Each structure stands twice: as C-alpha cells, then as structure tokens.
Amino acid sequence: MTTNRGPLVRLYLWGKTEDDAQHPARTVGGCTRYSKKCYSLRMVIRGELLHGVMLETGTTQSELSRISGVHQPSISQFISGRVQMSDDMLERLLSCMGYRLEVVRRPVKSDLRRSPERSWRLHRQLSTHLSPSTFQEWRPTMLRNLRRLRVNVKGQPHLRNLDRWQDLIERGDYSGLRRVLTGLDIDSVEMREVSPMGGLLSQDERSEVLGLAL
Numbered sequence: 001m002t003t004n005r006g007p008l009v010r011l012y013l014w015g016k017t018e019d020d021a022q023h024p025a026r027t028v029g030g031c032t033r034y035s036k037k038c039y040s041l042r043m044v045i046r047g048e049l050l051h052g053v054m055l056e057t058g059t060t061q062s063e064l065s066r067i068s069g070v071h072q073p074s075i076s077q078f079i080s081g082r083v084q085m086s087d088d089m090l091e092r093l094l095s096c097m098g099y100r101l102e103v104v105r106r107p108v109k110s111d112l113r114r115s116p117e118r119s120w121r122l123h124r125q126l127s128t129h130l131s132p133s134t135f136q137e138w139r140p141t142m143l144r145n146l147r148r149l150r151v152n153v154k155g156q157p158h159l160r161n162l163d164r165w166q167d168l169i170e171r172g173d174y175s176g177l178r179r180v181l182t183g184l185d186i187d188s189v190e191m192r193e194v195s196p197m198g199g200l201l202s203q204d205e206r207s208e209v210l211g212l213a214l
Contacts, residue, residue, distance in 0.1 A: 046090045047079045054079075057097045067096040110184045118210060119192045120184070125209045126197055127181040130174060138200055142169050145196035153194055161191045169196070 054064065061079075065072040070093065077083035078093075091101040112120060146166055153162060168176045180191050201209070 045081070046085045046087075047081045050075075050085070050090060050093055051079045053094055053097055053099055059097050064093060064096060068093055112184070112189070116189050116192070119195070120182075120189075121209050122201060122206060123181040123192055123195065123197065125205065126200055127178050129200075130178060130181070132172075132174070135172060135174065135177075138197075139169060141199055142196040145198055149194055149196060157190050158194045161194050162196075164191060165194070165196050 054060070061072050061075045064070070064075055068075075070089075074083065075093070078085040078089070087101065087103055094101050110117075110120075142165075146162060146169070149162055150159075153159060165180075167173075168180070180188050181197075183189075
C-alpha cells in the first residue's frame, strides 16, 4: 500500500489477516521479508519489521543512526529484541527510510501455553470476587505471601514484579489488580508467575475452574 506520504508499513498486533495472502513473504538471507508496499506480521516483533525495511532500502545501522540521531547500539538492540521498541520509536526510524507505520488492532484468541493458561483462568476467577470488601479480607494473605515470595524468588523480572504487586496492594488499586489478574500481555503473564494470590480460592473452586471437578 502506498500513499503520497510514502510507503506504508503495516503492523498487525495479533494473528494472521487476509492481507497475508495478498502480500506473501519471501526469505532472503534467513530473514523473512514482505512486500515493499505492505508488511504483514503475525505477532508484535518490531525489531524484525525494522530489519526488514532496512534490508528493503539498503540502510545500514550506522546510516540509520546518523539520520535518526538514535545511537547505533540501541538500533542493534531493537533489531535483536534485547530491548523493547515502542511504536513511536519504530515510526521515527521508519520515517527516516521513507516509510510510515500503521498499527492494526483486531481481536484474536490467545495461544497461551498450558501453565500460563491455567494461571490466567485461576486469576480470572479471583477477579470475579474482587471488591473493596474482599480486598480487605485478602490483603493480609497477599502481603504475607509477598513476604514469603521475597525470600525464595531471585532475579528479574520477578523481583521487580513483586514490587509492582506490593504497590498495587498497598495503594488498593482495584483497576490495576484486575488488569494483572485478567491480562494476556507479557507483563501480566510474568506478574502472575510470582502471584501473591495463593490460597484465596477454595480447592473446590480451583478444581471447577480447571475442569478437574468430578
């Protein structure tokens, strides 16, 4: 797709769309490259999209750094995925190569692995019970669980996520708690890996949620 403001790079946040058939990918040097007029990705991999446009336009990292003012090591980290790149940064870099970014959002069923999906189902059930009164009942248990987790948990992002849980609980941020309990984004999934919500569901309810009830 082109416009009078330059070629369009289309970023699909989730899943495959009908445009995939219209703009088939080709593999060059081990990298997947899409039509020059329109890129279609099946997941959020901004680094691969940026790299594809750089290949398409023959732009090196050092050249892109000089044009954009973004340090070359940062561009390298964006491409490799070691550092997350925002849509704003991606659009800034693409514009230096004559491309614009279009972000397309549409609902697509999650493909969580078994363990994260079980955790999501249990936390989603807790969300149905969350209210100001139940929060006050749960608060001592959650804080006690956090203290226990801090003794056993090591490394990042787990320690950082324990701090985030602590902040949500101490502030009584019900909206923030619900987002973590029900979210399918990577931050929510990782936060649930060190959840302080253990022991808040009865065994019968856990079994029912997980489809294990006889």
